[in-house]
Amino acid sequence: MHSIGTASKRSGVHIETIRYYEREGILPPAERTASGRRVYDEDGIARLRFIRHCRELGFAIRDAQALLSLTAAPMPCAEAQLIAQRNLDTVRSKIAELSVMERELSALVDQCGTHDKHCAILNDLFAED
């Protein structure tokens, strides 16, 4: 049995974040000692790590919660794959958006300094469309 501090260190999830997850119902409420302190067993720590991995892969916390609850289902694959695919789509469209930004920004940065009179960056931002 472990304190929240130990669970935090071993799972890589900040203490405040653990409490936040509990408050939000992402995780089941932790057991408590007589004096009211949270206590975590290995499963509890594994769940924290699970959520962290989900977040590192870009899943929304609600999706992380859904995936976690799927681990108790008999045939979780199809559902899990669906959620993962949706997230993959989201990640890819974010990359696409950022790539557009990257191209335009680097063009702007390069242009700047080539014009004597006006700043290319500011000019461009003022353009009609």
Add this chain to the structure above:
Amino acid sequence: MHSIGTASKRSGVHIETIRYYEREGILPPAERTASGRRVYDEDGIARLRFIRHCRELGFAIRDAQALLSLTAAPMPCAEAQLIAQRNLDTVRSKIAELSVMERELSALVDQCGTHDKHCAILNDLFAED
């Protein structure tokens, strides 16, 4: 002279967002009619479009504000370039993070279905590290 609705349509910035920018001091307070309605001239609309372009390029609103105020400076280029370069760095590191996610997620999605017994996605998320 234009109403906020017209300014919104012509700049592509939502009405609520325009008021938000004013509240936050991103934009100078708009002129008002006798009855208290906001009024925008062509310059005001141009400023709104400027902010929108900044946002579309990923600039934080505070940076957008800084860039906007640079348009009144005599030698804005160096400063503008600095802000743009910082933003470009941010955008690039976001792309890098998302690319890692993309690779890992697509591997997971592909793996799923190849194992009969356990879901590869959920297994992976439960892994030690």
Add this chain to the structure above:
DNA sequence: GTACATCCTGTAGCGGCTACAGACACAAGG
């Protein structure tokens, strides 16, 4: 026994909007 670390709850803040509620204002038609 006394420091000091750790934990608790509750609340407020971040960024960048978005979405109301409830009250005024204005233009067009009857």
Add this chain to the structure above:
DNA sequence: CCTTGTGTCTGTAGCCGCTACAGGATGTAC
């Protein structure tokens, strides 16, 4: 003049996923 419909106003609360306190209780080591 009155109604109807649309536009606008202020103020506040919510979204996401935390993060950062304040102020108090509890646990541990010397």
